[in-house]
Amino acid sequence: MGPRAINKVIMLALTNVTALDLCLACVGVYLLKQVFNKKNPPYPPGPPGRPIIGNVLDVPYIRPWLTFTDWGNKYGDISHINVLGRHIVVVNSVKTAMDMLDNKSTIYSDRPTLPVGGELIGWKNVMVLLPYGDQLRRHCKNFHGVIGTRAAVAIYNQVVEVETHRFLMRLFAKPDQLQVHVRHTAGAVILRISHGYEVKENDDPFVDLADRVMAQWSHVTAPGAFLADVVPFLIKVPEWFPGADFKRLAREWHDDLEELVCAPHKFVVDQMAAGIAPESFTSNLLRSGSLAAEDEHIVKWSAAALYAGASDTVGPSLYISNNHLLRAAHFSQTVSTINAFFLAMTLFPDVQKKAQAEIDAVIGPDRLPSFADQDYLPYIGALVKETLRWHSVIPTGFAHCVSQDDIHDGYYIPKGSLIMTNIWFMMNDPKRYANPSQFNPERFLGKEPETDPRTICFGFGRRICPGIHLAEASVWLSAVMSLAVFDISKVVENGIEITPEVDPLSGTISHLKPFKCSIEPRSSRAVALIEQDVDY
Structure with a gap:
């Protein structure tokens, strides 16, 4: 079969593709992606995202450390949100910060680009x-x-x-x-x-x-x-x-x-x-x-x-x-x-x-x-x-x-x-510093x-x-x-x-x-x- 014949076969196949076929193909790709993702452990826990926009509305702009503290109390030392595809991980403990940023510093030392x-x-x-x-x-x-x-x-x-x-x-x-x-x-x-x-x-x-x-x-x-x-x-x-x-x-x-x-x-x-x-x-x-x-x-x-x-x-x-x-x-x-x-x-x-x-x-x-x-x-x-x-x-x-x-x-x-x-x-952290709001050099x-x-x-x-x-x-x-x-x-x-x-x-x-x-x-x-x- 020559190149022209192959092209005709491809064009004929494309003309027979229906909207239903495209939808089924997209569903198949999505399911394959889900199966692939299941190979990875879960993301750290965090506020549940909304459809399409994810956690955009959860991003704290005013005194974010207070919101992060609330997340720590609710989800533990590590929490996670997804903002328009950007994963943000919040660390609320000294031990976890040192385990990640000090002990694994070769992969945790980059900066985001602007x-x-x-x-x-x-x-x-x-x-x-x-x-x-x-x-x-x-x-x-x-x-x-x-x-x-x-x-x-x-x-x-x-x-x-x-x-x-x-x-x-x-x-x-x-x-x-x-x-x-x-x-x-x-x-x-x-x-x-x-x-x-x-x-x-x-x-x-x-x-x-x-x-x-x-x-x-x-x-x-x-x-x-x-x-x-x-x-x-x-x-x-x-x-x-x-x-x-x-x-x-x-x-x-x-x-x-x-x-x-x-x-x-x-x-x-x-x-x-x-x-x-x-x-x-x-x-x-x-x-x-x-x-x-x-x-x-x-x-x-x-x-x-x-x-x-x-x-x-x-x-x-x-x-x-x-x-x-x-x-x-x-x-x-x-x-x-x-x-x-x-x-x-x-x-x-x-x-x-x-x-x-x-x-x-x-x-x-x-x-x-x-x-x-x-x-x-x-x-x-x-x-x-x-x-x-x-x-x-x-x-x-x-x-x-x-x-x-x-x-x-x-x-x-x-x-x-x-x-x-x-x-x-x-x-x-009151577990680390007694009465932390008090100014006490001693x-x-x-x-x-x-x-x-x-x-x-x-x-x-x-x-x-x-x-x-x-x-x-x-x-x-x-x-x-x-x-x-x-x-x-x-x-x-x-x-x-x-x-x-x-x-x-x-x-x-x-x-x-x-x-x-x-x-x-x-x-x-x-x-x-x-x-x-x-x-x-």
């Missing part, structure tokens, strides 16, 4: 969104060598001490602008460390650039920000195509991001050429020798990840409303923790008095505390740990993505699933201290926060210096004492609702310490 923000704008190059692989390992090596250990971070102790002293000066001059001062200081510390750049008091171009770019980042990581994130092939349509305005926006924001990465880097290169570059993350990496183009690219983006860490959302946002993102766009994780410290001191004066008594006994009234005092102030160390536990800065963690199918605790975790860790519950002292929150709050596995030691150092020094010279208390308005709310806002990085507190120097001697000259 077609618009990652591909078009360029955020795919930043460390937090890099897929697991060689590029990520090279970034991690850069971070580890410069700020990956306490010894490495200690090189920058003077930077943190000088900028924290300047923070005291600003707070003394304008105590009603606490949040502004905390933010400014975090930016000053991070830019000095990342690029050796000393921030101007007002209208600093690099700080303004970071604010603008990170506000853009907040937008592009909001769920549903762009249809192309749901239908990725749309990123290939031309800019003039109806509905493709996002491509023009992406082009403009790509240029802003390039400036954020390249302008501070050029500042360092120029200073090194002039022989005046101070010690910094970037200068240390550049001094390691002549770099190929790819190596310099990694240096620039490694430094940008640190630099951008002085702004709010440094990881993929899955459960955040755009309104909350924009309201909190200019704060860092460190900023959130330091603000939580001031709120805790406002609400728990007995803790403040104990901390100040330790400082007075060890340091005395004639100097400010420094990092050299850290080992001699155990209560302050416990206070910082309790601040990290009491306010979960990253309450649902940054999403991990599993790179291959897995069976965990008898449940099927398909390739591409997002893994969300309910860190808020882990640090408020839980970390004595012969049987409770679980150190630092093993939880900075994430799990190979995607743990690389700046953990720098964050700890900044928070510790801000707390001890502030307590040494200031009394922090509730504001009195019209004769009425105002008790601020503990009201965390939704977000990948959760900030406390803005609050008022009274900040007064403890004595004339404290004023003299604040006003001492300070410089590098």
Whole structure:
């Protein structure tokens, strides 16, 4: 039988296919798929989905950690939803998180992709969104060598001490602008460390650039920000195509991001050429020798990840409303923790008095505390740990993505699933922390201290926060210096004492609702310490 005869037979067969035949074929394919799927164990339990839309309506946008906690109480340590074909697994226990993300980190260390923000704008190059692989390992090596250990971070102790002293000066001059001062200081510390750049008091171009770019980042990581994130092939349509305005926006924001990465880097290169570059993350990496183009690219983006860490959302946002993102766009994780410290001191004066008594006994009234005092102030160390536990800065963690199918605790975790860790519950679990709503540093002292929150709050596995030691150092020094010279208390308005709310806002990085507190120097001697000259 020749080719023409075969074609005639095929065409004749097709003309005899009825709608019923097509329906039966579809049913057959569906049944075969069901039989195939039965080879796999069940998904973890979770809210039952609806026809077609699955669990779209179950996705929590407001304080998702509370919904996740409810799921944990109902379904156990692992729960699951399916959102338009995307499997999301929520983990509510420290043990399960460590079993999955630490012990099986080779397959649980990937990140989800962002077609618009990652591909078009360029955020795919930043460390937090890099897929697991060689590029990520090279970034991690850069971070580890410069700020990956306490010894490495200690090189920058003077930077943190000088900028924290300047923070005291600003707070003394304008105590009603606490949040502004905390933010400014975090930016000053991070830019000095990342690029050796000393921030101007007002209208600093690099700080303004970071604010603008990170506000853009907040937008592009909001769920549903762009249809192309749901239908990725749309990123290939031309800019003039109806509905493709996002491509023009992406082009403009790509240029802003390039400036954020390249302008501070050029500042360092120029200073090194002039022989005046101070010690910094970037200068240390550049001094390691002549770099190929790819190596310099990694240096620039490694430094940008640190630099951008002085702004709010440094990881993929899955459960955040755009309104909350924009309201909190200019704060860092460190900023959130330091603000939580001031709120805790406002609400728990007995803790403040104990901390100040330790400082007075060890340091005395004639100097400010420094990092050299850290080992001699155990209560302050416990206070910082309790601040990290009491306010979960990253309450649902940054999403991990599993790179291959897995069976965990008898449940099927398909390739591409997002893994969300309910860190808020882990640090408020009454089985782990007695009376978790109470701010109690003493839980970390004595012969049987409770679980150190630092093993939880900075994430799990190979995607743990690389700046953990720098964050700890900044928070510790801000707390001890502030307590040494200031009394922090509730504001009195019209004769009425105002008790601020503990009201965390939704977000990948959760900030406390803005609050008022009274900040007064403890004595004339404290004023003299604040006003001492300070410089590098």
